[in-house]
Amino acid sequence: MKRLLYVFAILAIFSSCSDDFEYVFDKTPTERKAEANAKLNSLLTDSEFGWKTTMILNTDGSDDELPVVGDFFVFKFNKNEGANDGIVTVSSRNGSADSEYAIGQETGTTLRFTTPNEILFWLINPTYDKPSGYGADMEYIFMKEEDGKLYFKGKALDSELVLEKASEQDNDLSVVVESKANFLESNNKNFFFLEITGGVADASEETPLYIQIGNPPYAKYFEEDLKQLFYEFIYVVDGKRTRTDAATYVFTNEGIIFSDPLVIGQDTVSKLVYNETSDEWLIADEGVTGKILPADLPHVVIPGLVDLYIDNFFATELGVMLDPWGSCHGPWKDLLSDNMFNYDVPRLTRIRLVSKYVSPDTGEMLGTGILIVGYEDTDFVFIPLDMEKLAENHIKFTRNGDIVGNIEGAIEKLATDESLNAIFDIVCDEAGWLISCDIIPYDGSLYYDCMFYSVTNPANQIEHMGKVD
Amino acid sequence: MNKLYRLLILSSVVFSLFSCDKEDSLSDESVVTIEQRTQNELDVWIYENLTLPYNVEVKYTWDDGEVENEFHVTPPKVEKAKQFLEAYLNVWIKTYDDEAIAGGNPDFLKKYMPKQLVLVGSPQFNGDGTMTLGLAEGGKKVTIFNINEFANVIINDWNTAEEILEKKRDAIFMAFHTMHHEFAHIMHQTKFYPDEFKEICKVDYTGNWMDVFPDVAQLKGFITPYSMLNENEDFVEIVAAMLDQVKNSNEPKLYTTQLKDDQGNLTLDEGDVYLSQWEWTIYSWGFKSVLDTTTWRYHLKQSAEAREGYDKFVAKVDIVTSYYKEKWGIDLYSLQKRIETAVNTLIQ
Known part of the structure; x- marks a missing residue:
């Protein structure tokens, strides 16, 4: 046994330094x-x-x-x-x-x-x-x-x-530059929508799903050229309003990609292509039909919005102010500034839409109407209105009674003054007003940053912010 | 038989001692590769104007080995790097060099100036909400951040040509604050400043300097809130402030203001004084505008606390200027004048 060990030891020594090293690589x-x-x-x-x-x-x-x-x-x-x-x-x-x-x-x-x-x-x-x-x-x-x-x-x-x-x-980027300009320039109305007519939720030709595309507040941190790259989606599906995070368009030589696609349930909208024949940007995702739709009127319907106004915002002490310096936009702004808020007699200094107005003279509930306040808060003229909910975000005002008030000469003036009646006619336009709101949660409350659009002339607008605790 | 085994074992031991003795010849080629950059126009300019005469290496292209990995920074635009380096040569190197030669210390700059300058385009944003604008490492390397904003000014439509020039002048003065600051660190790390300096404001140094407003720092005798971090930062901030507030050093400007008496107390008497920008900074130390309710007129006041801060600050400035003069042959007031001349020439 001992001898055997000696033999193994000797063999091991002789074989241990066997130089079989080879370079794995043939280069350094x-x-x-x-x-x-x-x-x-x-x-x-x-x-x-x-x-x-x-x-x-x-x-x-x-x-x-x-x-x-x-x-x-x-x-x-x-x-x-x-x-x-x-x-x-x-x-x-x-x-x-x-x-x-x-x-x-x-x-x-x-x-x-x-x-x-x-x-x-x-x-x-x-x-x-x-x-x-x-x-x-x-x-x-x-x-x-x-x-x-x-x-x-x-x-x-x-x-x-x-x-x-x-x-x-691909190397010719002028195509990308042109398509970017074309797309961004088409966003020239009050709203920019994705009008989806199939393939997402229960959208159809008859009842399209509208996705509002906005420029998110986040974009303000960027210079102009980058600012316009940012978008966010706002939509209501199954009664739930969703606002997506800020993301950017990616302008490629094949179309536009949403860096953060719109995903509703199992359905996705991620890209757009330009159709030269119809001069439209179409959704390019398989199984989804729709297009980009610039529009002057809001199409995203927030459930309960008109009720919220009638029961809440119009019912506050201030109601919804109509003034030419902040809340009213468009052509009728000039009508308001030219014919009200001056020192003419009778003094008509503030005008509001209200829904639960109580007469300061008699304590009688006058209800819904256009309220015009004079120099003192107790000086008033009241034009009774009917507020009709045509849809969840569609309201119509109709005059339904005699003007009452305590400002001397005001009732007569309101009955006969053509310019003032032009203002009231815009308020009471037969087609009514559509409302669009941005809803901002802050400090336990919801702030409704809203805009009313006259359906007949969407350039006439009323801006209002309401708060729900 | 045993002898045979012993012989076999002995021979195997002897053999094993030599069996692995194999010497490969060394390769002529180093395994350490140094990536060579193709030289562009700016590289040639750097070599001719900075590397050859001053032995300075400048890095302005991206090299992650030159910045700390925990921060995300980007290299400077080539044109901004060039703009900075031209100003660096004329406003910083040549002025210091000329001043040192005039002070009898001709080798000063070549010996002590940072031999490696790293330029970074962006600021270095820190986790505490602050941003780093410069770093000095061991007297050899200085990193300057935010080069992409070097000498950038906001020009409004209503600005006159003179106002635009003034803005550019101020921007260049201020841009070298970091260089002056970092170089001053090299100075005091090489030759210590007197301990008396450390005693003057020792109770007010704080790590929470970023929470101190500039006017409060001034009341305590500091030129900037950052000076309050420690005595070394205090020292170098004074140097940097002296060298970035050099306007009117050659031609002091007329101020019609309240005069000081022989003891340096502010009086209510108004008069004309001619001061450089730096002199005005010291003169107006801690001034506040107060309403005199008897005359209903505003006048300037230097509170007791402000006066105390002023005295501390002036004492520190004296130590700093003496230190530079005695240890390095640099007259900081003379250097102010040289810098102003250089900046004016640069922006023409």
């Missing part, structure tokens, strides 16, 4: 790194028309403070001879700008944008309230080339960059 690390750098640089620069990408960031919702934002870019890389760097021209809806780029080795082969450019860097630059920027990276690790696409991962923020070979057509 330096050579392999140089090759990897050169390979990526060649990949980037060899695409004749560059590379395109649709970059959408913050989609995982890991940071509530960050909106989902995105943009479409075309990168054209031009390398410096014999070096792993060069100039990249980045183009988007907003023009083109150059950055220097460099390729190197860190945790892999990396692509770095070493100098900034205004086209790409709005997604990278830190700001006071967003110290990590809007989610894009300056350095990307090259992950793989697959199906002709180059996949990168952001080194610091883990953002994804997928470059797809651009065609000659």
Whole structure:
């Protein structure tokens, strides 16, 4: 046994230093790194028309403070001879700008944008309230080339960059610039809607689902060009009002992408395409029909809104003020300022819509009407009205009785003055008023920031804010 | 047989001592690769104007090794980096150099100036709501942030050409506050300032400087709230303030204001005084406008607390200026004049 051990020991010693080491690679690390750098640089620069990408960031919702934002870019890389760097021209809806780029080795082969450019860097630059920027990276690790696409991962923020070979057509960003201008210029009425006629909730041709597209308050932090990229959706489905978070349009050479798509139940609206024949922006998602609809009247119906006004906001002591300096907009503003709020006798200094007015003279409940107050709060003229709810956000005012009041000469003036009657006729227009509200929760209360639109002439508007505790 | 085993074991031991003795020849090529940048126009300018004459390396392109990883910052726009560096050369380097030569210390700048300058385009936003505008590391490296906003001014339609020039002038003065601040750190880290400086305001240093309003800091004898962080920041903020408030240093401006008596107390008598911007800062230390209810006229007042703050501040300024003169041959008042001349030349 002992001898056997000696033999094994001797064999082990003789075999232990058997020099069977072989290089796994046939090149040194330096050579392999140089090759990897050169390979990526060649990949980037060899695409004749560059590379395109649709970059959408913050989609995982890991940071509530960050909106989902995105943009479409075309990168054209031009390398410096014999070096792993060069100039990249980045183009988007907003023009083109150059950055220097460099390729190197860190945790892999990396692509770095070493100098900034205004086209790409709005997604990278830190700001006071967003110290990590809007989610894009300056350095990307090259992950793989697959199906002709180059996949990168952001080194610091883990953002994804997928470059797809651009065609000659892609490289012509004038298409994107024009479609952006076309789309934004079409938003030239009081409201901008998605009119969905099929494929979402129970929308149909007969009863479309209207999604209001607004410019969110968040956008105010940005310069004009970026401000107009932001949108939010406001809609009511099954009696529930929803307002989505701020996100950005992504203008691509194939249409418009909503960086944060509209999702209702299992249905999604994520993109729009332009139809040249009808000059309309159509929903491009499979199985969904609809289009962009600029409109002067509100189509999103908030349940119970008219009742809320009649029972609550018109019933307050002030009711709904009609004044030309803040609450009334449009042509009738001039009618109000020219014919009221002056020192003429009889003095008519304030005009309101009220629903539970009690006569200061007799204590009698006069109810619903147009209230005109004189110099003192107890000086009044009252035009009785009927307030009729035509729909949840549609109200009509109709005169239904004799004018009463205690301001000397006022009743006669109101009966005969053509200009004043023109004001009352606008209030009591047969088609009524449609109401649109932004509902803002604050400090335990709900603030209704509303606008009434005259159906006959939507330029005539009444602005009002009401509070529900 | 035992002998045979012993022989075998011995030979195997001897063999094993040599068996692994294998020397590969070393490669001629280093495994450490240094990425070389292609030089652009600005790189050439930097080499010719800063690296060759002053041995300064400037980094303005993105290199994450030069900034702290926990912060997200971006590189400067090339044109802003160029604008800053031209001003840096003329307003900062050359003025210090000329002043040091005049003070008999010709090697001063080449010896002590930061040898590496890192430019960052954005500010560095900190978690406490503040932002870092500059960093100095060990006397070698200075990082300047927010270069993309360097010398940016808001110009309104109604501004005259002279007003626009004035805004630009102020913006450049202020932009070098960080450089003056960081360089002053290198100075006091190299040669200590007198301990008396630390005694003057020692009870008022606080880590919560960001909660102190500038006028309150002044009452306590500090030029800025940040000076209240510690004695070193206090020291360098005085230097930086002296060198960014240099307007009218060459030609003092006329102020018609309440005069001071021989003891430095503010009187109600009005008169003309000619002061530079810096001199006016000291003269008007802690002034408040108060309404005299007997005459119903406003006049300026320096409260007892403000006077105490003034005395502390002036004492600190004396120490700072003496330190610079004695230890480095730099006359800060003379340097103010040089900087004003340089800025005026730059914005023409």
